[in-house]
Amino acid sequence: MVKVLLWGTLRHATDGQAEVEVEARNFKELLDRLAVMYPGLEPQIRRGVSMALDGRIYREAWFTEIGPDSEVVLMPYMVGG
Amino acid sequence: MPLDTPKRKFKVVGTRPPRPDGLDKVTGRALYGADMTAPGMLTGRILRSPHAHARIKSIDTSAAEALAGVRAVITAADLPVLEDDFIRDIQDNCMARGKALYDGHAVAAVAATDAATARKALKLIKVDYEILPHVTDVDAAMKPGAPVVQKGRTLENVPAGMSENVTSHCEFGHGDLPSGFAKADKIIERSFRTAATHQGYIEPHACLASFTSDGKADLWCCTQGQFFVRTLCAQMMGMEASQLRVTSSEIGGGFGGKTTVFIEPVALALSRKSGRPVKIVMTRDEVFKATGPTVSSSMDIRIGMTRNGRITAGEAHLRYSGGAFPNATIEMGGQAAFAAYDLGAVRTFGWNILTNRPKEAAYRAPGAPMAIYAVESVVDELCQELGLDPLKVRLLNAARKGTKSSYGPTFDDIGLVATLEAATRHPHYTAPLGPNQGRGLSCGFWFNFGGNTCVSLNVNTDGTVGVTEGNPDIGGSRASISLMAAEELGIPYEKVRTFVADTASLGYNDVTDGSRVTFAVGLATIKAARAAIRNMCARAAKIWGIDEEAVEWIDGAACPAGPNAGKFPPMTLAEIAAVSAETGGPIAGHHEVNADGAGVSFGVHLVDVEVDPETGATKVLRYTVFQDAGKAVHPDYVEGQMQGGAVQGIGWALNEEYIYGDDGRLQNAGFLDYRVPVASDLPPIETVILEIPNPGHPYGVRGVGETPIVPPLAAIANAVSRAVGVRMTELPMSPPRLLKALLSKG
Amino acid sequence: MKSIHVTTTVNGEPAEFICTPDETLLDVLRNRLGLTGSKEGCGTGDCGACSVTVNGRLVCSCLVLGAEAEGAEITTIEGMASGEALHPLQRHFIESAALQCGICTPGILVAAKALLEQNPDPSDSEIRYWLAGNLCRCTGYDKIINAVKSAAAEMRSN
Numbered sequence: 011m012v013k014v015l016l017w018g019t020l021r022h023a024t025d026g027q028a029e030v031e032v033e034a035r036n037f038k039e040l041l042d043r044l045a046v047m048y049p050g051l052e053p054q055i056r057r058g059v060s061m062a063l064d065g066r067i068y069r070e071a072w073f074t075e076i077g078p079d080s081e082v083v084l085m086p087y088m089v090g091g
Numbered sequence: 092m093p094l095d096t097p098k099r100k101f102k103v104v105g106t107r108p109p110r111p112d113g114l115d116k117v118t119g120r121a122l123y124g125a126d127m128t129a130p131g132m133l134t135g136r137i138l139r140s141p142h143a144h145a146r147i148k149s150i151d152t153s154a155a156e157a158l159a160g161v162r163a164v165i166t167a168a169d170l171p172v173l174e175d176d177f178i179r180d181i182q183d184n185c186m187a188r189g190k191a192l193y194d195g196h197a198v199a200a201v202a203a204t205d206a207a208t209a210r211k212a213l214k215l216i217k218v219d220y221e222i223l224p225h226v227t228d229v230d231a232a233m234k235p236g237a238p239v240v241q242k243g244r245t246l247e248n249v250p251a252g253m254s255e256n257v258t259s260h261c262e263f264g265h266g267d268l269p270s271g272f273a274k275a276d277k278i279i280e281r282s283f284r285t286a287a288t289h290q291g292y293i294e295p296h297a298c299l300a301s302f303t304s305d306g307k308a309d310l311w312c313c314t315q316g317q318f319f320v321r322t323l324c325a326q327m328m329g330m331e332a333s334q335l336r337v338t339s340s341e342i343g344g345g346f347g348g349k350t351t352v353f354i355e356p357v358a359l360a361l362s363r364k365s366g367r368p369v370k371i372v373m374t375r376d377e378v379f380k381a382t383g384p385t386v387s388s389s390m391d392i393r394i395g396m397t398r399n400g401r402i403t404a405g406e407a408h409l410r411y412s413g414g415a416f417p418n419a420t421i422e423m424g425g426q427a428a429f430a431a432y433d434l435g436a437v438r439t440f441g442w443n444i445l446t447n448r449p450k451e452a453a454y455r456a457p458g459a460p461m462a463i464y465a466v467e468s469v470v471d472e473l474c475q476e477l478g479l480d481p482l483k484v485r486l487l488n489a490a491r492k493g494t495k496s497s498y499g500p501t502f503d504d505i506g507l508v509a510t511l512e513a514a515t516r517h518p519h520y521t522a523p524l525g526p527n528q529g530r531g532l533s534c535g536f537w538f539n540f541g542g543n544t545c546v547s548l549n550v551n552t553d554g555t556v557g558v559t560e561g562n563p564d565i566g567g568s569r570a571s572i573s574l575m576a577a578e579e580l581g582i583p584y585e586k587v588r589t590f591v592a593d594t595a596s597l598g599y600n601d602v603t604d605g606s607r608v609t610f611a612v613g614l615a616t617i618k619a620a621r622a623a624i625r626n627m628c629a630r631a632a633k634i635w636g637i638d639e640e641a642v643e644w645i646d647g648a649a650c651p652a653g654p655n656a657g658k659f660p661p662m663t664l665a666e667i668a669a670v671s672a673e674t675g676g677p678i679a680g681h682h683e684v685n686a687d688g689a690g691v692s693f694g695v696h697l698v699d700v701e702v703d704p705e706t707g708a709t710k711v712l713r714y715t716v717f718q719d720a721g722k723a724v725h726p727d728y729v730e731g732q733m734q735g736g737a738v739q740g741i742g743w744a745l746n747e748e749y750i751y752g753d754d755g756r757l758q759n760a761g762f763l764d765y766r767v768p769v770a771s772d773l774p775p776i777e778t779v780i781l782e783i784p785n786p787g788h789p790y791g792v793r794g795v796g797e798t799p800i801v802p803p804l805a806a807i808a809n810a811v812s813r814a815v816g817v818r819m820t821e822l823p824m825s826p827p828r829l830l831k832a833l834l835s836k837g
Numbered sequence: 838m839k840s841i842h843v844t845t846t847v848n849g850e851p852a853e854f855i856c857t858p859d860e861t862l863l864d865v866l867r868n869r870l871g872l873t874g875s876k877e878g879c880g881t882g883d884c885g886a887c888s889v890t891v892n893g894r895l896v897c898s899c900l901v902l903g904a905e906a907e908g909a910e911i912t913t914i915e916g917m918a919s920g921e922a923l924h925p926l927q928r929h930f931i932e933s934a935a936l937q938c939g940i941c942t943p944g945i946l947v948a949a950k951a952l953l954e955q956n957p958d959p960s961d962s963e964i965r966y967w968l969a970g971n972l973c974r975c976t977g978y979d980k981i982i983n984a985v986k987s988a989a990a991e992m993r994s995n
Contacts (some may be wrong), residue, residue: 090538110931113930292940293884
């Protein structure tokens, strides 16, 4: 199981939980399962999210492998100038 | 792609050779957006709403169409109705549909044989407006009952019962705020406001579009991302991407403001309708009214500190308005606000609010400067109140490797502590100050991105190398990419030339944003060079009749790897290239990647100011920038980014602002009244480059372009506040505003 | 509008053009004479990107009418180098990394040359005030000031 930290706004979709557990080996599986387990997250996932794995931020990268002890943080999709 | 080795000795990277585009730029030969021409070209011009908010009841273009020399007139009716919110907003910003949402919003456009005819034609277009109530202030727009800019744009994350102008809400942070604040010896709570500012590039937007009757088109434009322009315009024109080729000109400044389209779809639509090439060049008035700017903000900050200077809790409420369309900048501000600190309890709450202002475009570290200004102002005031050294307090609380960041992830190697220590050691920090003078400092932060990147590297038969990349050069990137290619290949910088490709010549590249180019294009260039090196080693192996694995690349030449490989004199790149036809054909390397591992960036700025108590005018006396560049590939242009960013921040802090009248119209749409810093306003900007290698890049490179605009706002506000003895909470601190504060102090 | 025939000298060479009475010298240089090195950043004389000299006097060409070029001597960025040989200012701008996007560079070079012609040894402050009419948004001006100083020093020693 992977522990995923959610930013505050998303917690309305997880009964207030800041961290949820998902069975996933990579980002694609993680996002797909999150959207199924917590339908309230689906609109944001569709709009776009970034993910931080052990401190490194990824904007897409579906097949990034997630280790069992990895820190995974969901973040809004990064925009810049 | 990980760092090769933390202690690499570079031969070419880190030197300061002349930039390859320098000669063209000092002789006037370089071709920018407005310098393009085509045979039979028409001049396009755009009619803009004089109202802040108005329903467009009808547009009568018949008189304009009848004018001799007019070849096409378009309105939103000539563009498709798009499904996707994101792209529809961009199109609606280029040409209003149904409602004009701000002063300067485009409502129609003409193409005529010359500029005078086009101007005359605009006057003949009759637009029947129903003027609607407007709102341009972020706080006023949030109030229930405020005029609604656009209906139905509120996301699911906004609580019910708020004004429809509130389009999104976000919240970040961790820990328990009440118990954090309970541990504080001193809590300060303050509200801040910052004005919208414009990127202020000196080159107005310009493009030349040429549609042919078989449905193909060419577009030349000044842009930060020709591929993104193609994506947007192809959808707006209902074209396949392959039928539209976009070529980027030299770009006369962007700073984020040229990461989207404003006139390009209009020129394409006019060209399609007229069957002739159409050029549109914006006036400066149009640039101010209808492009850029950054968000305006209103913010409440609350921070608690122990008497020893440890921050116990931080809370921020941020309200941003990016004009008449929703945007995500608030999310970046919410994440960046407290990023410099290692905090047990931190929370930011953000709101995006619609106003009758132009659609926000990205501006260098979008969303971060204002939030960090507010936070760093309160940290400074706490230091003042508690009698603490502001640098020591920042060191005590600084985020470092292993810190759980305020936006969630745990930091890897970051350079904040090193920059703070460098500032502590610098003589600037302890230099004496005179009367009416103050010293301020601030930390700054930006995420930096990687992103989609393609590079093609060709080894020419004469031993020179061409690199083709897909990002317009806004800060000297052709020089830095050539340096990295030369480093990797082991050849002189002068043997490499880097070109920016059009959209038909290379795979997709993300726009030049997020300080990504030297990082991501550099990374792809190194990988492309390594692919070419493998190929060259294979050629040498064939010539020598040994295994490929027995050949290694050293100092620009293939060499037998160790004594068992055989005894052969090294073959240089030029020698291998010269016989490439005989050994298997042309030699090239390429690399395609969606790069990650950009590595966040920190900086610290230190500034001395003097405030004239009679006029409220602020003079910047001394300015020093400390920043972690990971590895400075071309130090001149790293310094240039640090200096240029600092000066844009100085303008934001002291003078620049969008001023709206009660009629909702922009009152200062020109460089005379929107005053950007000039040479005589400024002291030298001293730079100190730190190099804490980014673990996510083979040479340790981090993006450097955006972070430098983040600290100046608070650094100057803190210096001014200390100089005058009043805490300044609104930007810009223009002379009238500062004089008012001085007078109210008595 | 009735067109006007103008005879003038541009960068030391005779030039002729026809323009309308409302065309600016900048329009004429860029659109009629093909000299696009002078840039239009504002059209109101606030940014200096269109700086040229008219009879030796530094002006914003967006504030001069094309018709005013009659009988005048105009110099633009295109006339700054002598053939292949760059003017010391141009060379020092490249060597000192005094440009980034380059859109303001032609105007700044023309203005700096006009400064050094009347003051071969300007102080930092004199350079900063002289160039106050030339906006640069990329560099923060530091490297520009340094380039002008080093070019001036080289020109004094020759």
